Amino acid sequence: MSAELLEIIIPLDLRYKYSAGPHLGAFLRALKVGKIIANRCPGCRRLQLPPTPVCGRCHIGMGQDWVELSHQGTVISYSFVVDPIFDPGLGDMRPVPYTIAAIVLDGGPDVAFFHKLQENDPSKVKEGMRVEAVFKPLQERAGTIEDIIHFRTIG
């Protein structure tokens, strides 16, 4: 019996034409003009961010009740990504380190917004800290989540 270890590497490389649908699509288009919008469930009246087509609790369609949220908010949770990670969306290693946070935007208390923080120093990131969205310059925005570069510390 051969003691040799063979291995066979077969990449899976798929490219999806992915649809955002009317609700997530409206949110992304709003980012392009510098707005963060959420939608309100006609049943339980809570906001969904990012907007979704259906309320998981009421099982009813979300309709078109849109609310614009502040660019400022409060960090309720955070995480530092320091370890190198292969990103299957890039086909490459993701640049690290970066800091991600769950942020409750002013005017949108029902669900946290998930984004990066500018601050990467663990000693300076705290729950309850106030942050503000930093958008790319208007002409560079493409209508993606990356139109917000990150959230910077304020106050």
Added chain:
Amino acid sequence: MPNKKPSNYADMFHLISPSKPFNVSSLDPYVAEIRLVMPYRYFPGPTATRFFVELRDNQRILGIKCRTCGIVYVPPETICGRCFEKLHEWVEVGNQGVLQTYTTSHYTLPIHRNQAPRIYGIVKLDGADTGFLHHLGEVDVEALHIGMRMEAVFMEERAGNVLDIKYFRPVSSSGSPL
């Protein structure tokens, strides 16, 4: 042969060509291109390893026989799916056999090294009870027929996988190699 250590993930990642995060192709309706690429690493296990090593080093095709049902599997399988027994009894089979079925594919996918057409066939090698799925080459498509005698052609450079067989081609006496 030196024992090769399994590659680490970093080595695998280098096989992938990077791309932009995603492209928005339309804003309304909102459609974006999203990539999902992963290099997967498969360890063949002892049976397929021995089979591949024999292909690579000796250009020999081995089969494995189930003692319970008597079936000779080529390519070999560790477990007889019918009897649920582990297989141990290696047998050498010829590199010639009979064509069971074939097709010519007329499209090219990103995973293909060469442009279409691509001819596939299943060949039951002499001494085997199962068919061997592979490419066919040096073939006059019009003359291809079920029952045709075929033989394995090996790659010059062999890496220890199923592609060490380049393809099966018609045996000259019965077929019409180009």
Added chain:
Amino acid sequence: MARRVGVVAVAQTKFEESKPTLHLQDLVFEPVQKILQETGLKFTDDGTGIDATISCSQDHWDGWTISSKNVVDGAGGHLRPEEKVAEDGAYALYYAALSIIGGHYDCILVVAHTKESQVDGRLIENAGLEPLYSRMLGLDFTSCAALQATQYMHRYGISSQQCAQVVVKNRRNAIYNPYAQSPGELTVTDVLGSPMLSDPIRLLDAKPVSDGASALIVAVEEKVKKWTDKPVWIEGMGCCYDRHYLGYRDLTDPISLTEAAKRAYNMARISNPRKNIDLVELSEYYSYQELLWSEGLLLCERGDGGRLLESRATQIGGDIPINPSGGLLSGVPVNVAGLNRAVEAVAQLRGETGGSQIDGAKRALIHGTGGVCGQMHCVIILKKG
């Protein structure tokens, strides 16, 4: 069988070659919303509504690890049971019915979705072949099916014309189906003149790329009777696996289909399927498969699939109509396929299919299949209440 299970309601989206306006969540929610509105049922914990959800989708097709995440919100998974069958939709119905027979649930929503248009499915199919001996050759399910078709047609003298007639029949049937993607009057010449994909399978011999979703509610007998006056009962079901590697199988003999069918026939006490079944909705991803599957289902002898078709028995009005809805060849997404067969058969048994209605249809067979060249099959017998 301790408890009898029946279908309360069915719903589906229209099938289209692409649905660029819909997120996967939108796609799932569409038939669910329809079925909730139609039945007035809600997701409840007290036995007065839907007890659980069983979904069907595939991570590869969605491009999403844990693809049922797109199902949870719309299909009642929040703080409630939701389970995903990672197989054809017929298996989801099979599992839902089992769970009700077992007694833990009384009413289950089954939902299946796929957006084939969002990705080149041939690359996914390539990943559906074992990596050592098959995947590296660059095969996809169409080229594998072509190997099966060549061997099957050679062994039994099936002609390309006969396969083309399946396409003509099913596309014509689809004219009466408002949800069908590609209905139309085609001729055998049209089919034989379409571009060759993998010899002998031409473009029109293969199921087109399709987006859509289907939903169905099953419940225990008492509740079915309470919630609908047009019940359809699940009389029998069976499923079965064959081996994977093509060279280890006799591709011309769909034994796993026959095994699955026998299980379903035994449970439904069907001795003569051709006689006892009024219509068949089967999953033909390629035209030759309708012929081969009709043999596997014991509707005719091995090798007689072509003759069965030519006898006109499988047309609407024949004695064993196959795919009066238009079948997969008229465009039904993978994964949704098997569940949608049930949706279509229920409509037939309820007499709601208009121009394609089979007169006096009492018992239907539905079939779903998964894996390369019909490796595994699921057969379910439905009966009008």
Added chain:
Amino acid sequence: MGERVAIIGIGQTDHRYLRSDINHEEMIYEAVRKALEDADLTIRDIDTIIIDNMDLFEGHYLSDAMSVDGAGMYLKPGLKMNTGGTSGGTAVVTGWHHIASGLFETALVIGWEKQDAAPSISALVTAREPLYDRGMGAGAVGIFATMGLKYMREYGCREEHAALARVIMADNARRNPHAHLKLDLTIEDVLKSRVLVWPVRLLHMSPTSCGAAALILSNENKSRRAAKPPVWIKDIETAHREQSVWRGGCVEPNPKVTAIEVAASKLYRRNNITKPSRDIDVWELYTPSSWALFPWMELFSICEKGEAWRLVEKEVIRIEGEIPIEPSGGVVSTNPIGASGLIRVAEAALQLRGEAGERQVTKKAETAIATAWGACHWIVILYLSKHL
């Protein structure tokens, strides 16, 4: 109700970081063989087979199809399930419904994962919305960091206590021949390990493992004639959770009732479990991080809110203790994801049989809870008993 369901066969591989010696089918075969031997059955005795794994972890589309020979599925009925981290638990539940239906006498349930195929953290990135958080999200560490932070702040527990929980699980794992990580740890070792996101350190998180596990389930009739004493799966419950929570980084601004609480209370009510710490003898909770242990203990009502860390401090959760939790060493010691939930059930069943060897709990074990957790705080709970 339908047929009663018993576990009559248990098998698992030794779980390791790398299984370069074997392919996935051979790994599955190893577990299935052991389960059949344990039950003194052959594959012919098996009526149906349920299998689960995470498709994108190995890159296999329809992995059940390419596991037929190794799993013994040829010409048998079966299903493939996939519900994320809960998959292994879901597969057992699926088998349970199969037997309960009366249509099958025996069911073989298999969970497996071969995480040496690709780094699972990369595969897990694809569990996120591609147009929203896929480009940012990375692993589950943040969830447990928030959990730990909150727990420390509210209840006065310190890092040492989570470290002690990890030490106990490591001690248990060393007594489990199948466990992946068999570490000899001190509290100091844990506290010295690298911070991933404070307070979660490297040693607090579960490893990536290769492994397979198999269970044979059967009905009452067959179980009476089984080679080993049957362990009954008395009841099951599943609850998932909406996506908005997940998209907010799995953190809720105004925490609502969790899936664990909902599912556990339903299951307890149906089975007259009024004081879980007394009514349940062994717990195999699915704790992907030692920081999850405290909230889990409280959400499962093993103790009052804020009490879990004190119980751990008293070391009552040890194998010799009054409330043994994770005697197997838990998910932090062994995590072949598709098998992890199933291993919880297998380990709980071994305890009730009294066959857990060195990791057998000291107290008399007659009832157990095994769970599987995953995705967006989804949960599957199985209630096991020695008695019908």
